[in-house]
Amino acid sequence: xFPIYKKELQSFFYTPFAYAFAALFMLLFSLxxxxxxxxxxxxxxxxxxxxxxxxSVILYFIFLIPLLTMRTFADERKNGTEVLLMTSPVSxxxxxxAKFLANVTVYLFMLLGTAFFPIITAMKGEVIxxxxxxxxxxxxxxxxxYIAVGMFISSLxxxxxLAAIIGEVIMFVLLFIDDFSNTAFISQYPKxxxxxxxxxxxxxxxxxxxxxxRLSDMVFFASVIIVFxxxxxxxxxxxxxxxx
Amino acid sequence: xINIENxxxxxxxxxxxxxxxxxxxxxxxxxxxxxxxxxxxxxxxxIAGYLPMSDGTVTIYGADxxxxxxxxxxxxxxxxxIPPVYPDMKVKEYLSFCAGLKRVPRGExxxxxxxxxxxxxxxxxxxxxxxxxxxxxxxxxxxxxxxLGNPKFLILDEPTVGLDPNQVAEVRAxxxxxxxxxxxxxxxxxxxxxxxxxxxxxxxNKGDIRAIDTIENLEKSxxxxxxxxxxxxxxxxxxxxxxxxxxxxxxxxxxxxxxxxIYAFTVDLEGDxxxxxxxxxSDCLKNGVSILEMYTDKPxxxxxxxxxxxxxxxxxxxQELLDEIPDESEKTxxxxxxx
Numbered sequence: 001x002f003p004i005y006k007k008e009l010q011s012f013f014y015t016p017f018a019y020a021f022a023a024l025f026m027l028l029f030s031l032x033x034x035x036x037x038x039x040x041x042x043x044x045x046x047x048x049x050x051x052x053x054x055x056s057v058i059l060y061f062i063f064l065i066p067l068l069t070m071r072t073f074a075d076e077r078k079n080g081t082e083v084l085l086m087t088s089p090v091s092x093x094x095x096x097x098a099k100f101l102a103n104v105t106v107y108l109f110m111l112l113g114t115a116f117f118p119i120i121t122a123m124k125g126e127v128i129x130x131x132x133x134x135x136x137x138x139x140x141x142x143x144x145x146y147i148a149v150g151m152f153i154s155s156l157x158x159x160x161x162l163a164a165i166i167g168e169v170i171m172f173v174l175l176f177i178d179d180f181s182n183t184a185f186i187s188q189y190p191k192x193x194x195x196x197x198x199x200x201x202x203x204x205x206x207x208x209x210x211x212x213x214r215l216s217d218m219v220f221f222a223s224v225i226i227v228f229x230x231x232x233x234x235x236x237x238x239x240x241x242x243x244x
Numbered sequence: 245x246i247n248i249e250n251x252x253x254x255x256x257x258x259x260x261x262x263x264x265x266x267x268x269x270x271x272x273x274x275x276x277x278x279x280x281x282x283x284x285x286x287x288x289x290x291i292a293g294y295l296p297m298s299d300g301t302v303t304i305y306g307a308d309x310x311x312x313x314x315x316x317x318x319x320x321x322x323x324x325x326i327p328p329v330y331p332d333m334k335v336k337e338y339l340s341f342c343a344g345l346k347r348v349p350r351g352e353x354x355x356x357x358x359x360x361x362x363x364x365x366x367x368x369x370x371x372x373x374x375x376x377x378x379x380x381x382x383x384x385x386x387x388x389x390x391x392l393g394n395p396k397f398l399i400l401d402e403p404t405v406g407l408d409p410n411q412v413a414e415v416r417a418x419x420x421x422x423x424x425x426x427x428x429x430x431x432x433x434x435x436x437x438x439x440x441x442x443x444x445x446x447x448x449n450k451g452d453i454r455a456i457d458t459i460e461n462l463e464k465s466x467x468x469x470x471x472x473x474x475x476x477x478x479x480x481x482x483x484x485x486x487x488x489x490x491x492x493x494x495x496x497x498x499x500x501x502x503x504x505x506i507y508a509f510t511v512d513l514e515g516d517x518x519x520x521x522x523x524x525x526s527d528c529l530k531n532g533v534s535i536l537e538m539y540t541d542k543p544x545x546x547x548x549x550x551x552x553x554x555x556x557x558x559x560x561x562x563q564e565l566l567d568e569i570p571d572e573s574e575k576t577x578x579x580x581x582x583x
Binding site: 002003004006007010011015079080081082083084085086087088089090091240241 | 289296313347
């Protein structure tokens with residue numbers, strides 16, 4: 001398992017990929033940041049907070065995370081290296097977990113870069129540390145959920161570009177599922193609404209950003225991650241049986 | 245020992261491999277011969293545990309590939325048709341990754357990598373990105389990967405494709421050398437390659453085994469219909485009667501006049517060609533006919549191969565199949581005469 005994890009990390013960090021990726025994220029992050037503080041001028045009611053800002057950050061994830069995950073399995077198939085992994089004494093489950101952990105590591109690396117902004121802010125203003133930590137935990141869960149989704153899509157196709165595009169669509173749906181359940185049309189059917197709403201991730205993220213750490217939310221994110229990783233595992237196994 | 249029993253693969257309703265069974269002995273090189281699309285790669289992928297089989301079992305040194313895959317795979321080194329290399333990795337980096345994947349103990353890794361790089365002569369490219377390597381080098385890097393950890397059983401799917409003639413010879417020598425410590429199954433659609441390297445051959449087409457036999461047997465059965473070419477100087481009738489009367493000559497097929505009393509005879513032989521040739525030589529000399537040239541056609545294995553794979557029959561012994569093959573040289577003679 002470890003060799004695969006290491007190899008994945010090498011492919012991110014020995015190439016400009018991880019750095020360009022983190023830089024792009026920092027750029028987007030700083031744009032929201034400067035936008036947020038620009039609003040402070042001439043307004044007495046607006047208070048800037050990082051946790052508010054994180055809502056726009058998870059929107060960026062829709063475009064960023066697929067870039068990270070699109071190659072995970074699609075590239076292995078394209079290069080014909082899937083055979084190598086499958087005929088080595090490593091189980092498919094371990095391959096999936098190793099690749100997931102590697103993606104999460106890169107994600108943590110880019111998340112770490114953004115700590116720069118609260119630190120600067122704390123020097124010149126005030127940061128509610130406890131709330132910020134909760135928000136970071138929330139955003140960490142959100143990103144890892146997207147990574148699991150992206151990996152699943154990547155296991156479905158041979159084309160990284162296609163994996164990225166389909167991944168974006170699914171992530172978009174995941175982000176706005178609560179808005180969808182609140183539409184007038186769905187509201188007509190309260191039972192349907194409650195079922196759809198129970199899949200909504202954004203309200204759960206909201207708790208984190210407000211400074212709550214609830215077990216139920218963590219279980220929700222963990223479950224989504226496990227479900228998508230299991231699907232990834234099953235897709236790979238199933239494709240071996242169907243290949244023709 | 246590797247046991248393959250009743251191995252079958254369906255792709256939907258399409259049967260790619262049809263109930264094939266064979267054994268690969270220790271320290272044996274088994275050639276797997278068949279035209280493109282015969283089911284070679286599918287079979288090898290199943291043996292290596294990449295593709296699940298529709299039916300049958302593969303047992304590698306006692307471990308069933310489906311029931312105990314991790315144990316079975318530890319004994320396998322596999323070079324698939326397309327070398328499984330990462331274009332963005334350097335050769336050494338890649339091999340070190342593979343060594344880890346194959347659970348080569350950490351302390352032995354660098355030594356092991358050096359060993360396989362030396363064996364396949366890729367030390368000079370060890371720092372290069374695989375993306376920038378030529379097809380031949382990529383193939384050799386893929387081969388090196390299969391040898392890492394010294395697995396007992398090697399599966400090589402067309403290992404010489406894309407190599408230049410020099411490299412082909414090198415790789416063949418390596419494969420021959422591997423026999424000392426490994427069992428090898430090695431696929432190819434080039435017959436001469438298989439006959440140069442393998443102890444036994446399996447000929448497969450459309451998922452069916454057409455023949456399993458040793459190269460010697462294959463050649464021996466072909467040698468029963470040897471064609472001898474003789475060029476003589478002297479009297480045509482004397483030469484013809486002398487050659488025709490010699491014991492072991494089956495049929496005098498063709499006489500060509502090449503001018504200045506030189507004649508070329510084409511003769512079918514039966515039995516041992518050496519004694520027949522001796523007899524012809526001495527008989528001709530006794531009768532004042534001098535021999536300018538004498539040679540036999542090499543047994544044409546390519547023709548056997550083509551006949552075997554195109555034949556709808558199956559499960560016959562190789563000998564039976566060979567006996568049914570019409571004599572190739574006879575056909576060509578007829579053609580020439582028509583012209």
